[in-house]
Amino acid sequence: MNHLSVCRVCLATENVKLCRIINSNLLTGYELITGTKIKPLDGLPQHICSYCAAMLMKYKSFRDKCCHAQELQ
Ligand SMILES: [Zn+2]
Structure with a gap:
């Protein structure tokens, strides 16, 4: 398998x-x-x-928000 052209998360290979x-x-x-x-x-x-990267960034932002709120309590 050629790992150079595969998404590690969704395994997409084409049109991404x-x-x-x-x-x-x-x-x-x-x-x-x-x-x-x-x-x-x-x-x-x-x-x-790019699709999985966008979801990853949203998750990271949500996690950071949760952690920040927890520090304020
Ligand atoms: Zn993907």
């Missing part, structure tokens, strides 16, 4: 824009959601599609 997860602002959110670390040689896809 893919970006690399490592060294992006998506890495923290991905690792928080999955409880796993992404390593360059872990044998899994290293990219995420």
Whole structure:
């Protein structure tokens, strides 16, 4: 399987824009959601599609909001 053109989350391969997860602002959110670390040689896809990236950013924003509110209480 060619991991270079697969979304790590939804496994989409066609008609999607893919970006690399490592060294992006998506890495923290991905690792928080999955409880796993992404390593360059872990044998899994290293990219995420634009749709999953958008959901990831929303989740990260929601989580940050929850944590911030909790600190204020
Ligand atoms: Zn995806």
